[in-house]
Amino acid sequence: xxxxxxxxxxxxxxxxxxxxxxxxxxxxxxxxxxxxxxxxxxxxxxxxxxxxxxxxxxxxxxxxxxxxxxxxxxxxxxxxxxxxxxxxxxxxxxxxxxxxxxxxxxxxxxxxxxxxxxxxxxxxxxxxxxxxxxxxxxxxxxxxxxxxxxxxxxxxxxxxxxxxxxxxxxxxxxxxxxxxxxxxxxxxxxxxxxxxxxxxxxxxxxxxxxxxxxxxxxxxxxxxxxxxxxxxxxxxxxxxxxxxxxxxxxxxxxxxxxxxxxxxxxxxxxxxxxxxxxxxxxxxxxxxxxxxxxxxxxxxxxxxxxxxxxxxxxxxxxxxxxxxxxxxxxxxxxxxx
Amino acid sequence: xxxxxxxxxxxxxxxxxxxxxxxxxxxxxxxxxxxxxxxxxxxxxxxxxxxxxxxxxxxxxxxxxxxxxxxxxxxxxxxxxxxxxxxxxxxxxxxxxxxxxxxxxxxxxxxxxxxxxxxxxxxxxxxxxxxxxxxxxxxxxxxxxxxxxxxxxxxxxxxxxxxxxxxxxxxxxxxxxxxxxxxxxxxxxxxxxxxxxxxxxxxxxxxxxxxxxxxxxxxxxxxxxxxxxxxxxxxxxxxxxxxxxxxxxxxxxxxxxxxxxxxxxxxxxxxxxxxxxxxxxxxxxxxxxxxxxxxxxxxxxxxxxxxxxxxxxxxxxxxxxxxxxxxxxxxxxxxxx
Numbered sequence: 256x257x258x259x260x261x262x263x264x265x266x267x268x269x270x271x272x273x274x275x276x277x278x279x280x281x282x283x284x285x286x287x288x289x290x291x292x293x294x295x296x297x298x299x300x301x302x303x304x305x306x307x308x309x310x311x312x313x314x315x316x317x318x319x320x321x322x323x324x325x326x327x328x329x330x331x332x333x334x335x336x337x338x339x340x341x342x343x344x345x346x347x348x349x350x351x352x353x354x355x356x357x358x359x360x361x362x363x364x365x366x367x368x369x370x371x372x373x374x375x376x377x378x379x380x381x382x383x384x385x386x387x388x389x390x391x392x393x394x395x396x397x398x399x400x401x402x403x404x405x406x407x408x409x410x411x412x413x414x415x416x417x418x419x420x421x422x423x424x425x426x427x428x429x430x431x432x433x434x435x436x437x438x439x440x441x442x443x444x445x446x447x448x449x450x451x452x453x454x455x456x457x458x459x460x461x462x463x464x465x466x467x468x469x470x471x472x473x474x475x476x477x478x479x480x481x482x483x484x485x486x487x488x489x490x491x492x493x494x495x496x497x498x499x500x501x502x503x504x505x506x507x508x509x510x511x512x513x514x515x516x517x518x519x520x521x522x523x524x525x526x527x528x529x530x531x532x533x534x535x536x537x538x539x540x541x542x543x544x545x546x547x548x549x550x551x552x553x554x555x556x557x558x559x560x561x562x563x564x565x566x567x568x569x570x571x572x573x574x575x576x577x578x579x580x581x582x583x584x585x586x587x588x589x590x591x592x
Numbered sequence: 593x594x595x596x597x598x599x600x601x602x603x604x605x606x607x608x609x610x611x612x613x614x615x616x617x618x619x620x621x622x623x624x625x626x627x628x629x630x631x632x633x634x635x636x637x638x639x640x641x642x643x644x645x646x647x648x649x650x651x652x653x654x655x656x657x658x659x660x661x662x663x664x665x666x667x668x669x670x671x672x673x674x675x676x677x678x679x680x681x682x683x684x685x686x687x688x689x690x691x692x693x694x695x696x697x698x699x700x701x702x703x704x705x706x707x708x709x710x711x712x713x714x715x716x717x718x719x720x721x722x723x724x725x726x727x728x729x730x731x732x733x734x735x736x737x738x739x740x741x742x743x744x745x746x747x748x749x750x751x752x753x754x755x756x757x758x759x760x761x762x763x764x765x766x767x768x769x770x771x772x773x774x775x776x777x778x779x780x781x782x783x784x785x786x787x788x789x790x791x792x793x794x795x796x797x798x799x800x801x802x803x804x805x806x807x808x809x810x811x812x813x814x815x816x817x818x819x820x821x822x823x824x825x826x827x828x829x830x831x832x833x834x835x836x837x838x839x840x841x842x843x844x845x846x847x848x849x850x851x852x853x854x855x856x857x858x859x860x861x862x863x864x865x866x867x868x869x870x871x872x873x874x875x876x877x878x879x880x881x882x883x884x885x886x887x888x889x890x891x892x893x894x895x896x897x898x899x900x901x902x903x904x905x906x907x908x909x910x911x912x913x914x915x916x917x918x919x920x921x922x923x924x925x926x927x928x929x
Contacts, residue, residue: 501865518866526863538876539872
């Protein structure tokens with residue numbers, strides 16, 4: 256099968272055999288895959304990952320490594336998305352006493368043995384086929400198109416904020432950043448009934464958010480270092496993907512406010528942390544989220560990510576797609592095997 | 593009266609008239625004042641403060657700016673400590689509708705108009721006298737000595753952690769730092785029934801903590817950058833006062849753990865924040881705390897800060913005391929007018 260692997264900061268095509276299945280795993284034919292900023296970080300050396308990147312996908316189950324016909328019948332031919340953290344249960348440790356302390360407590364996203372699709376020790380979706388444990392798969396309802404379903408993983412990450420923060424205690428939220436993830440976060444917070452102001456650098460991307468009912472403001476218009484900022488928010492989400500985001504986030508956060516961190520850029524940025532102390536902020540790191548909630552949002556139509564798609568490339572043009580995804584103004588780029 | 597002011601990074605003696613009192617304020621003769629790391633930061637230019645520093649004190653009310661004899665009788669001659677944030681109520685705005693949104697909500701430590709004793713726009717305790725609103729004062733019970741009472745403010749700051757975090761959800765806490773504040777924090781967490789491990793750089797200071805029942809470990813013995821750290825804590829308190837503390841704190845924090853920030857060093861330090869996101873940490877900034885709780889701890893004897901006193905200087909030797917406070921191994925230095 257055709258797949259792409261990371262070599263010296265680039266994607267290189269590689270012919271590989273289709274993955275062999277363990278019991279309880281599925282072989283998934285990828286229908287669409289999405290390019291995420293984490294994939295760009297991986298090209299820059301994040302996690303020293305040298306396999307096949309790609310963790311956003313929708314696909315079809317074409318083989319099941321199972322001993323029971325019932326399980327095969329349940330999954331074969333199904334259109335699915337997949338949770339990206341492969342935890343104890345997926346690694347053949349079904350019984351609680353054999354699991355790590357996080358899996359036992361029901362937090363497999365922090366499994367101490369975890370592999371991560373296309374990120375840590377497991378090949379991902381920039382290929383014709385991928386493999387995942389059945390327990391990671393979620394069936395996609397027929398009402399959701401492939402172009403919507405491929406957003407399930409990042410949309411779930413956006414929904415994680417609703418699990419971590421009681422958003423209705425806040426009247427308004429600031430979302431910092433106007434990129435792919437920030438766009439989804441702003442829509443998710445709007446769908447929860449919150450007023451949202453997106454702060455970004457790109458007029459075009461901000462315009463895209465306004466079409467979804469989000470208020471917007473150019474970062475350049477925020478007065479820096481004023482002693483009494485006219486703008487302050489009890490809830491701020493930092494999703495710029497850039498080291499400079501945290502400073503602005505601290506400035507916009509009201510005393511005793513909540514600041515959700517979503518950016519996972521690598522490299523140390525010079526940051527002053529005393530505002531967290533002096534303002535007594537609560538900073539919440541936020542990563543993967545609930546697929547069920549994301550699928551529900553897609554099905555209800557309350558969040559429609561399709562306007563974020565800039566272009567769909569054939570899989571064989573993955574390197575060009577990667578370059579295109581880094582152009583200014585481009586939001587989501589998809590790969591179609 | 594003799595006082596000291598900040599000039600060009602140094603403490604200079606200055607003869608000043610005793611402060612004039614507004615109605616509802618008290619003139620306090622300082623009996624003892626403590627030197628805090630914030631005072632050292634102020635010498636380095638923090639807040640551009642050019643008045644008299646010092647915010648840890650115990651003193652005696654010698655005059656009351658009040659129209660009612662009852663209030664005068666209540667306070668005159670009392671031994672007191674004082675909350676350092678001067679908020680709307682203290683600034684003559686007793687009625688809620690004249691107060692800022694934070695004072696109205698009962699959070700005067702974040703008052704939008706606030707002045708801070710010895711830190712922001714109000715002269716502090718490195719002087720023979722200071723002034724504070726009566727509503728900031730707390731009477732010191734007779735069972736508490738001056739040498740204990742002068743620790744009320746930093747001890748209250750340590751107690752703030754008990755207000756912000758349900759410590760009993762954690763079995764053990766790591767306290768990073770072995771300085772003045774870290775020593776108090778470790779003792780407060782111990783007094784709440786928590787197992788505490790202090791991570792520090794100075795064998796002598798760590799020994800001081802062990803005498804109070806705190807387990808200790810040299811920072812140099814912590815294995816850096818290991819993929820599966822053998823040590824992890826669901827509650828970590830960063831009180832090193834140094835930019836490097838945050839990195840170690842993130843390393844020691846368990847996934848979904850809580851990280852309390854207490855350090856208010858200034859200057860931007862290169863920090864990677866992705867571990868907060870990947871581990872989904874909750875980072876809580878923590879500043880001033882409840883005086884009542886601190887006084888209760890002192891009175892009960894559950895926390896005895898007196899072994900932390902390195903030396904008491906006469907007020908007129910304040911500059912020498914400041915230099916002494918910066919020597920390696922020195923914990924609390926006091927000034928006696």
